Amino acid sequence: MAAQRDQGHNGDQPPAAVPDVSARDVPAARERARAIPEAAVARLAVYLRVLSGMAEDGVGTISSEELAAAAGVNSAKLRKDLSYVGSYGTRGVGYDVDVLISEIERILGLTRKHSVAVVGIGNLGHALANYGGFPSRGFPVAALFDVDSDLIGVPVGGIPVEHIDDIEAICRDREVTIGVIATPPAVAQDVCDRLVSGGVQCILNFAPVVLGVPDHVEVRKVDLAVEMQILSFHVARRADEAQAEVTVDGTRPGVDEAVVGR
Ligand SMILES: NC(=O)c1ccc[n+]([C@@H]2O[C@H](COP(=O)([O-])OP(=O)(O)OC[C@H]3O[C@@H](n4cnc5c(N)ncnc54)[C@H](O)[C@@H]3O)[C@@H](O)[C@H]2O)c1
Numbered sequence: 001m002a003a004q005r006d007q008g009h010n011g012d013q014p015p016a017a018v019p020d021v022s023a024r025d026v027p028a029a030r031e032r033a034r035a036i037p038e039a040a041v042a043r044l045a046v047y048l049r050v051l052s053g054m055a056e057d058g059v060g061t062i063s064s065e066e067l068a069a070a071a072g073v074n075s076a077k078l079r080k081d082l083s084y085v086g087s088y089g090t091r092g093v094g095y096d097v098d099v100l101i102s103e104i105e106r107i108l109g110l111t112r113k114h115s116v117a118v119v120g121i122g123n124l125g126h127a128l129a130n131y132g133g134f135p136s137r138g139f140p141v142a143a144l145f146d147v148d149s150d151l152i153g154v155p156v157g158g159i160p161v162e163h164i165d166d167i168e169a170i171c172r173d174r175e176v177t178i179g180v181i182a183t184p185p186a187v188a189q190d191v192c193d194r195l196v197s198g199g200v201q202c203i204l205n206f207a208p209v210v211l212g213v214p215d216h217v218e219v220r221k222v223d224l225a226v227e228m229q230i231l232s233f234h235v236a237r238r239a240d241e242a243q244a245e246v247t248v249d250g251t252r253p254g255v256d257e258a259v260v261g262r
Contacts, residue, residue, distance in 0.1 A: 036084045036107070043081050046071050048104045049137075055097050063094035115142040117176040117200070119191050120183030121151055121161050124206055128180060129157040142174040143167075147187075164194070171198030178202040185209040192219075 036044075050070045054062060064082070068075035082088070082095070085103045089095040105111055116139050118125050128134075129144050144161045146152065151161045162170055171179070179195035181188050181203060188207035195203060196217055203219045205211055211219050 040081045040084055041108070043071070043073060043077070044085065044104050044108060046073075047078070047081070048101065048108065048110075051097055051101050051104070055101060059097055061094045061096055062100075064089060067095065110138050112177070113175075114139050114177045115175055116140065116178045116180060117143040117145065117167070117171055117174075117195070118180045118182060119145045119164065119167070119195070120181065120207075121146040121148075121156055122182065125180075125182040126156055128182060129159065131157075139178065142176055143170050145170075164191070167191075167194045168198040171195060171200055176200050178204060180204045180206070181211075182206045 047067060050067065051062075054070075064075045064079050068078040071078065073081075079088075082100070085100075085107050087095065087100055087103050116134060118128050118141060121129060121144050125144070125146070129141055134141055141157060141159060144156055144159050145164045145167050146161050147164045152163050153160050155161075170176075176195075176198065177200065179192070179198075179200040179202070181191050181195075183191050185207040188205065188209045189211055192203055192205070192211045192213065196213060201217050203211065203213065203217060205219055205221045206223075208223065210221075213219055
């Protein structure tokens with residue numbers, strides 16, 4: 001029976017289920033990849049984006065401080081993250097940008113070819129299908145599916161929408177590796193089951209529902225409202241901390257002194 005899987009979205013403590021590294025990689029590299037915390041995996045993807053931009057600008061080497069600043073993390077955390085990749089840089093020189101890119105790509109499983117199917121070509125599905133950022137980062141969209149007869153055959157982002165009934169055959173034929181679910185929640189499990197029947201092992205789920213999948217399938221759930229709740233939590237916590245800093249005589253450090261000093 002399908003198991004309910006961890007579908008965390010913001011990366012907490014448990015080790016991430018990183019896709020296997022390519023066949024030529026040694027077992028030690030696989031072990032290393034399995035031990036990387038999920039939050040570090042998310043940061044590695046950010047470093048990769050920053051490094052790719054630098055490589056395009058012709059940057060050859062970069063210090064950990066420069067890369068940390070560009071990625072918005074502190075340099076101690078960056079060095080720790082890069083140690084998971086097995087990359088320690090050269091003292092006084094820093095990291096070779098191209099080497100670091102290929103090391104992170106290998107750990108993230110990006111040396112494998114990926115191909116994406118988007119299911120549910122409504123508001124969200126249209127935006128995702130039209131987004132040019134996926135192909136340029138190694139995730140070309142290969143197929144679109146919907147149930148609405150008005151949409152079937154209509155190209156979105158240059159790819160014609162196919163009927164959901166053909167999803168298994170088309171996913172197998174086009175070797176789809178990642179299925180993106182952007183359907184109403186009531187049909188998301190059925191869509192997920194069909195993707196899995198079509199050989200898809202990675203599911204990115206936007207529908208507000210927990211999906212059951214077999215053990216060999218990975219699911220990530222994206223929920224922007226949860227991200228906003230997390231932002232709200234951090235702002236509220238900061239406000240609480242500022243309130244707690246009010247001194248016993250009622251003055252607020254850094255605020256009332258400034259007023260008194262005027
Ligand atoms: N995670 C987030 O932050 C986030 C943000 C926006 C929307 N959503 C979710 O994404 C989903 C899509 O939202 P939307 O605004 O694009 O909805 P929408 O109604 O505009 O689009 C849904 C599409 O799914 C299609 N569909 C319905 N049943 C189908 C099936 N069995 N197989 C294939 N396609 C089917 C519909 O024909 C329609 O084109 C919803 O579940 C919504 O809650 C999530």
